[in-house]
Every structure is written in C-alpha cells, then in structure tokens.
Amino acid sequence: MTTTHIDVGAIDFDALGAWMDGEGLPAGPITSAAPVLGGTQNVMVRFERGGRPYILRRPPLHARAKSNEVLRREARVLAALRDTSVPAPRLVAAQTAEEPVFYLMEPVDGFNPSTGLPEPHASDPAIRHRMGLEAAAALAELGRVDPAVLPGFGRPDGFLERQVPRWLKELDSYGELDGYPGPDIPGLEETAGWLSRHVPRSFTPGIMHGDYHFGNLMFACDGPRVAAIVDWEMSTIGDPLLDLGWMVAMWPSGNAHVPGLAQPKELVAYYAALSERDLSAVDWYAVMACFKLGIVLEGTHARAFAGKAPKDIGDLLHATTLGLFDRAREFMGGALD
Known part of the structure; x- marks a missing residue:
C-alpha cells in the first residue's frame, strides 16, 4: 500500500x-x-x-x-x-x-526497557545487571569524542559556574505565575550553597547528551549492549560528567522497569575505568542533577497553581522534587563514596 x-x-x-x-x-x-x-x-x-x-x-x-x-x-x-x-x-x-x-x-534495532523486557533479558539476571554497566560504557564513549567536531556548539567557558545561578533564576521566574506561593522545598538553600562552594575547579569540555537516563536508551534485542542513545534535543558542549551525574540521579531504584540493574556506585566505577576524566567530584555532579531536575519539575507544580497544569500532576511532581532534594542530601553526604 x-x-x-x-x-x-x-x-x-x-x-x-x-x-x-x-x-x-x-x-x-x-x-x-x-x-x-x-x-x-x-x-x-x-x-x-x-x-x-x-x-x-x-x-x-x-x-x-x-x-x-x-x-x-x-x-x-x-x-x-x-x-x-x-x-x-x-x-x-x-x-x-x-x-x-x-x-x-536509520531505524534502531533495539527496545526501550521502560516498555517491558523481551527475552533473553527478562529471564537472565546477568544480562539485566550488565545493562546498567553498558549504559555507563556508552556514556563514557560519548565523553571521548573530540568536541572540535562541533565548533561553536554550546558555551563551555564558565559552564559549571553558570549552573546554580541559571536554575535559581528559573525557579524565581515561577513567581510570575498567578497563585504560586513560592517554592516550599526543604534543603533548597542548603543545596544551592553547597553546590556553589564545591564547584569543580576545572573540567575537560566534551559533548553532552543533556538528558542521559534509562528512558533515552535503546538496548540490543540479543543482549545488554546499548543499541542507541536517543533524543538529543538537549545536547551541547559542556562537562560530560554532568551526564554521569544525571544518569546516577535518575537511575531506577528497586524493581522499576529492570530488576537487578547495576547500582549507582557500580556505574560510577565502571565509567571511571573507561574514562580519563577526573571523577573526584562525582558527588557534585549528582547533586547538581538533583538540584536542576527538582527545579524543572517544580515548574509544573507552579503552573498548576495558575491553572495551567493539572493539580494532581503538579502535586505528584512536587513530591518528586522533594525526593530529589532528599537524594541530593544523600549525595552531599558521600553516598557515592
């Protein structure tokens, strides 16, 4: 036809x-x-x-x-x-x-695990564990690409120093929405202060995906290999370790989608073994990811007050924001050490 x-x-x-x-x-x-x-x-x-x-x-x-x-x-x-x-x-x-x-x-020969697991993945715990490590390996591979292949793409100078002011400004902008009483996020000031005091002194610029998490990965149908990283809408030239922090901060816990995945500490160790980047400040990147994502999700909560988003969705995402700031405190306390 x-x-x-x-x-x-x-x-x-x-x-x-x-x-x-x-x-x-x-x-x-x-x-x-x-x-x-x-x-x-x-x-x-x-x-x-x-x-x-x-x-x-x-x-x-x-x-x-x-x-x-x-x-x-x-x-x-x-x-x-x-x-x-x-x-x-x-x-x-x-x-x-x-x-x-x-x-x-070209179409990708693979599947996204958020829609369910095929065989042999569903029956083989070793494959499911390895899927996590392969996610870290694919990210390390991206971090090795010379950013010179994308001249003028992004603004790496001062990239890390801009992050906290950038997202606090975003949070302040929600005050323009009618009815929003302002952020009620325990730990907000503490987290922002910690991030500002611990900004890594330097980094090696590289290509960032910008939204690296399990939902944006397709896996090979016959094993644990990542078949494709998808949805490159947020990509830029910046610090690739922010992608690592983002992956760790958003990593599925418990039996979400894929039971038996490698745990965040294993992801960091595997990435470190494949990368020449300095991971001594990996906690900072994970905290930064929680901080940024929490503020982004709070935007829907604010829009719900103004009648521009469903209240139940706004409440759910606000609860997620609170959970992310709780997780940020864990990372500040050395959860990845």
Whole structure:
C-alpha cells in the first residue's frame, strides 16, 4: 500500500520523495508509513522506500517556538557522531535550510526497557545487571569524542559556574505565575550553597547528551549492549560528567522497569575505568542533577497553581522534587563514596 495521500502527521510524501531523489537516495513509492510512538516533542514516522526503511523526525504541525532549531541541533550532533563509536541513531540525510526542519535516520534495532523486557533479558539476571554497566560504557564513549567536531556548539567557558545561578533564576521566574506561593522545598538553600562552594575547579569540555537516563536508551534485542542513545534535543558542549551525574540521579531504584540493574556506585566505577576524566567530584555532579531536575519539575507544580497544569500532576511532581532534594542530601553526604 502506498501512502502518498495518507495523513500521517500531515506529511507531504510527494514532496518528501522529491527531496529524497535530490539527495540521491533509493527511488520508488513511499510505503508502510506509520507513526513511531513514545515521544511527544516531535513527530516520528517510519516508512520504506526503494527497499530501505527510514525514520523521519520533524516538528509537530503546531511547532513550538524552538522546534526547528532543536532539530537543526539534533541533526548536526547526529552527523558529527555518525563516524564515531557512540551508539546513536545513524543519520541518513537532513533538511535544515528551510522550515519545517526534518531529517531521516536509520531505524534502531533495539527496545526501550521502560516498555517491558523481551527475552533473553527478562529471564537472565546477568544480562539485566550488565545493562546498567553498558549504559555507563556508552556514556563514557560519548565523553571521548573530540568536541572540535562541533565548533561553536554550546558555551563551555564558565559552564559549571553558570549552573546554580541559571536554575535559581528559573525557579524565581515561577513567581510570575498567578497563585504560586513560592517554592516550599526543604534543603533548597542548603543545596544551592553547597553546590556553589564545591564547584569543580576545572573540567575537560566534551559533548553532552543533556538528558542521559534509562528512558533515552535503546538496548540490543540479543543482549545488554546499548543499541542507541536517543533524543538529543538537549545536547551541547559542556562537562560530560554532568551526564554521569544525571544518569546516577535518575537511575531506577528497586524493581522499576529492570530488576537487578547495576547500582549507582557500580556505574560510577565502571565509567571511571573507561574514562580519563577526573571523577573526584562525582558527588557534585549528582547533586547538581538533583538540584536542576527538582527545579524543572517544580515548574509544573507552579503552573498548576495558575491553572495551567493539572493539580494532581503538579502535586505528584512536587513530591518528586522533594525526593530529589532528599537524594541530593544523600549525595552531599558521600553516598557515592
């Protein structure tokens, strides 16, 4: 069945086919178009043409203010990583000169564990444990890429020093929302002060994913290997150890999704064995991650007071914020030592 006139995100498949012809990609009718579920920020559609499968990624029909710029950045990062050992979706071609921006990538042969575990993963505790270590290994691989492949991408100078003021300013901005009484977050000032006093003196700039957690990883169907790190919307040039802190801070606990994963201390040790980066301040990066994510989630709580988000969601995320600041205190106390 051809899909030239099927409304899959209102994509103009005739125009897409003509553009693909101009890129020298295999010709023929576009077939088997279907939405790829799992993300909400952008549209993803899988289709086939000329005997080859593709994933199209483009902004939603009613694009957000920065949707096109975000996809330009994603396409640029994926192009830079294409010839590296970093497990990332393989970029095929990108249209970034006009809007809507879109790009084509090869489908990833893998699964996301948040939707359930296939075999052999479901039955093999050794594979599940190793999945955690492979997540750390994939991140270490990203940290080894020379950031010179992305000139002018991000602002690494003063990157760490900007973090606490940047997120406190974000928190202050919530006061502009009607009805929000201000943050009731025990430990907020203590955490901000600790972070400010313990900023690492120096770091080696590198490519950051910006949102490195279990939900943004796809694993190989036949074992524990990371098949692809996905959703590069937040990527920049900064301190890659913030990705490590983010992974540790958001690591699933208990039996969430994947029972028997390697624990945070093991992740840090495995990363350290694969990296030349100085991990002596790893606690700082984990605390910073809790601080940032807690403030981001508090934004929905504030919007709920103003009637711009459901109250139950706002309350749930506020509780999550309080849990993150509790976790920050654990990291300040040397939980990763």
